Amino acid sequence: xxxxxxxxxxxxxxxxxxxxxxxxxxxxxxxxxxxxxxxxxxxxxxxxxxxxxxxxxxxxxxxxxxxxxxxxxxxxxxxxxxxxxxxxxxxxxxxxxxxxxxxxxxxxxxxxxxxxxxxxxxxxxxxxxxxxxxxxxxxxxxxxxxxxxxxxxxxxxxxxxxxxxxxxxxxxxxxxxxxxxxxxxxxxxxxxxxxxxx
Numbered sequence: 382x383x384x385x386x387x388x389x390x391x392x393x394x395x396x397x398x399x400x401x402x403x404x405x406x407x408x409x410x411x412x413x414x415x416x417x418x419x420x421x422x423x424x425x426x427x428x429x430x431x432x433x434x435x436x437x438x439x440x441x442x443x444x445x446x447x448x449x450x451x452x453x454x455x456x457x458x459x460x461x462x463x464x465x466x467x468x469x470x471x472x473x474x475x476x477x478x479x480x481x482x483x484x485x486x487x488x489x490x491x492x493x494x495x496x497x498x499x500x501x502x503x504x505x506x507x508x509x510x511x512x513x514x515x516x517x518x519x520x521x522x523x524x525x526x527x528x529x530x531x532x533x534x535x536x537x538x539x540x541x542x543x544x545x546x547x548x549x550x551x552x553x554x555x556x557x558x559x560x561x562x563x564x565x566x567x568x569x570x571x572x573x574x575x576x577x578x579x
Contacts, residue, residue, distance in 0.1 A: 429562040430537040433530045437507055444512040447519065449529040450502050452538040458500060465496040467503040467525065469511040474554040477570045478542035486514060504528035506556040533562050
């Protein structure tokens with residue numbers, strides 16, 4: 382009752398202030414009511430892998446015409462030096478770890494001739510953002526495949542990621558709790574809810 386009285390419109394002289402406080406309060410309530418993260422909890426790496434591929438299948442509906450490349454196929458192509466990975470994540474995510482020799486979207490687009498003859502494969506955490514990027518590129522005639530399940534599937538399938546010094550690392554940026562399916566024993570980095578919105 383006291384809390385409801387505090388949030389009543391009559392307490393605020395400015396309507397925008399009241400709306401802002403109501404929105405903030407609603408967000409806090411939602412965050413407090415959110416289920417606990419699964420982290421290394423009861424899910425095995427096999428169950429995490431299944432969850433990642435299931436989530437990706439749902440996301441794939443937004444870019445159905447984009448070719449998927451499985452992590453295993455991409456690993457084989459990497460060993461043959463037949464691939465260029467395009468990391469479509471934010472700089473803070475890339476600073477934690479990346480696939481070997483990956484480049485940013487900007488670097489790829491400004492040096493496309495340099496990668497001629499290689500299969501371009503985009504990725505992000507679970508390959509939703511990269512799928513949208515590949516779709517946008519297809520609309521202007523640039524063929525880019527998408528890494529099925531992203532860097533999460535890559536690591537769950539045994540793939541290696543590298544830090545900003547080019548060293549193998551057991552660290553991964555999982556973006557947020559919803560995508561916290563990194564392999565057991567990995568150090569996870571996440572954005573806060575605020576960072577995820579911007």
